[in-house]
Amino acid sequence: MGPVLAGVLQLLALIAALALAYVPLGNYMAKVYSSDKHWRVEKWIYKGIGANPDTEMRWPAYLRGVLAFSAVGVLFLYALQRLQGVLPGSLGFSSIDPDQAFNTAVSFVTNTNWQSYYGEQAMGHVVQTAGLAVQNFVSAAVGIAVAVALVRGFARSRTGELGNFWADLVRGVVRILVPVAAVAAVVLVACGAIQNFSGIHEVGQFMGGSQQWNGGAVASTEAIKELGTNGGGIFNANSAHPFENPTPLSNLFEIFLILVIPFALTRTFGLMVGSVKQGYAILATMATIWLGFTALMMWTEFAHHGPAFDIAGGAYEGKEVRFGVGGSSIFATSTTLTSTGAVNSFHSSFTGLGGGIAMLGMMLGEIAPGGTGSGLYGMLIMAIIAVFIAGLMVGRTPEYLGKKIGTREIKLAACYILITPALVLIFTAFAMALPTPGNSMTNSGAHGFSEILYAYTSASNNNGSAFAGLNADTQWFNSTLGLCMLLGRFVPMVFVLALAGSLAEQKPVPATAGTLRTEKPLFTGLLVGAILIITGLTYFPALALGPLAEGLAS
C-alpha cells in the first residue's frame, strides 16, 4: 500500500468514527443544555459560585457573565505565572515576565493557546495543570455556552431570555468535557502518552551519559487540549512530541477529539431549533469545506514542490516518520479549520501552498467545523449573511429559521465578520511597516512575510498554531498578539449575544412558498460559496504576497 492510499484510508476511518459519534453526542449535548434538572455535584458548584442556575438571563446579563468570568480568568492566570517562582511544584522555573504572562493568560482564556514560551522550559506542574489546563476546559465551555445562547435565540420567541450563563458553563464542563476528556486521557496513556508528576530527572542513554526528562500531566492535558479545541501543549513541539502523541493510532484519535464536538454541535443545533435537517445543512457545509481543504493539503504535501523538498524527495522537514505526510496533512487542516492550533508537524516547513491552505483555513473564521461552540456560532453568522445575499437577489426580506433578518440583525452579523480581518490586516501592516518586528523572522522573502501574517491570523482567529520560526517572545508581539486574541474572541461574542437577544425577542415568521429552504443542498452550496468568496476577497492580496508567491515560485 502506498502512502497516499494509506492517507485516504485514515481519512475514511476518521469520517466513520465521527459519523458514529455524531448522533449520540449531538443528542446528549442537546439534552444537557435543555434539561431543567441539576446534578448533585452541580448544585454544590452553584452554591460555591453563589448563583441561581434557574434565573433566565437576557443578552446583556449573559454577556456580563461571560466577560466577568473571562476577566477573572485572565487575572488569575497572569498572577499564577507571575508568582511561579515562589510556588511549589514549579520544577525550579522562575516567574514569567509581565509581557509574556499577559500574552499567555489571554491566550489560554480566549481558547487560542498561542505560546511564546517553550513549554518544557518555562511552566511547572502547578501552572500547567491548575492554571493553563483549567482554561482548556472553561474556555471551551464558554464557547459552547455562547453558541447555545445563539441557538436559543433562534429557537425562542417573544422573550429575549437566553438561558443562564453559569448553568451553561458548569454543565459544559461537568457533563460534557470532563467525562469525555477523562476517557480520552486514559486511551492516550494506553498509547504511550506520559502522565506523572516527576521532576526533571536524568535517564541513561545508549551511548552513555544521560538525558534530562520533564515529567508532567501530559495525557490529561492532551485530551482536553484537543477536545476543547485549545491546542496549547505541555511541550514545545506540541503534538509532534512522542510523549504527547506517541503512535499513529493516538494521532488519529487526537484528530477525532479535535473534530468531534464541533461537528456534533450541528446536531445539537438542529434538535434545539426543532429541525435536524437544518443541522444537517450546516454539517454538510462544514464537512464540504473540511474535506476539500484536507484533500488539497494532501495533494500539495504529497506533490512536495519546493527546492529543498525536491532534493530531499519529499516534504518531510518538520514531520514525524510515524505520522507520515498523510497523517500530518489531516492533522494540519483539522487544527486550522478549528480553533485548536495544536500541531503534529510544523506548518512553517510545509510546502508554500500547504502553508497557505493552513492560513486560509483560519481566515475563514474557523467555522468548518470550527472551535467548540465558536465554530457553530461563526457558521450561523455566515448563514445569516448567505440568506441576506439570497434575499437581495430576489428582493425579499431575508429570514432564517423563522426569524426575520432585518437591519439590526444584518448589522450585527456584518460587524462580526469585519472584526477579525480588520485585526489581522491592520496589525500585519503595522508589523511590516515598523523597523523592529521584522527582526523576529527566521525565513526571508515571501515566507518571512507569511510568518507575520500567520501570527496575526492565528491570534485574531484564536487558533494558536504558528509559523514557528517567528520569534514571538518580544514585547511587540506579546502585546499586539495578546490584544488581537482578546479583541478577536470577545468583540465577536458581543455581536453574537446581541444578535441572539434580538432574535429571541422576535415573533416567528411563518414559512411561505417564497421562503428560502435553508435545509436543502442548494443552500449548502450558497453558503459554501458565500464563505469562500467573502474570505477570498478579504485576504487575497495578503495571501498573494505570502504563501501564493512562495507556492507558485516552486
Next chain:
Amino acid sequence: MNNSVTNTARLLAAGLRALLVLTLVTGVIYPLVITGIAQGLFNDKANGSEIKADGKVVGSSLIGQSYNLPLKEGQETPEPDLKWFQGRPQNGLGTNSVNTQYKLILSGATNRSGDNEELIQWVKDAQAAVVKDNSTADYTVKPSDVPADAVTSSGSGLDPNISPEYAEIQVHRIAEKNGLPVAEVQKLVDEHTEGRTLGFMGEPRVNVLQLNIALKELVAKS
C-alpha cells in the same frame, strides 16, 4: 454609579468563585484521578516507556537519541559513530535555539521553509553524507536511493523512528563496521520493521534505539 460599581464587583466575585470551584474540579481532581489510573494501569507507559539493555535504562522507546563518537579536542559537532544505526539528522537543529542534542529533551523543529537557503544546504549536505557513509566496497548508495526522512529533521527533533528504506541503506555499512554478515543485519532490520497500525495508520517505521540494542546483542554473541 455606586450601584454599578457594586454590581460589577459582585459579578467579578461570582466569576472568581466559579473559577476557583472549576479549578478544583478540572485542575486538581481531574489530573490527579487520571494520574492515579494511569500509574495503576499503565505504569510503564505513564512514566515514559523506558527500555533497558543489560539491566540498565538506556532511554525511552519513544524518544530519539544520537549515536555519536565522543567529541575530539577542538571539535564542535561530534561525528556519527557509524557502528550504530543512525536516526534522523539533527542538522537543522544545530542552530536552533532549542537544540540541546538530546541532553535535555527540549523539543522543536527548524521551521525552515522549502525555499530557505540554509535548509537547501542542510539537505544537500545530509544527502552527501548519507551517500558517503553508507557506500561500502561492494555496495554503492545513489543519491536517489536516499529517502526524505534521512535528510530532513523531524517536528519534535526527537523522532525515535526512521523509515525502513533508511534502515535498509545502512545495512551494508553496519555489517562491515561490526564484522557481521549482511544477511544477519538485514534480518535484524526486517524483525524491527513495524508496519502501519492495522495496515493503514501512519507509516512503516523502524525504532532506532531498539534496533541498536538488538544489534549490540548480536555483536556480543558473534
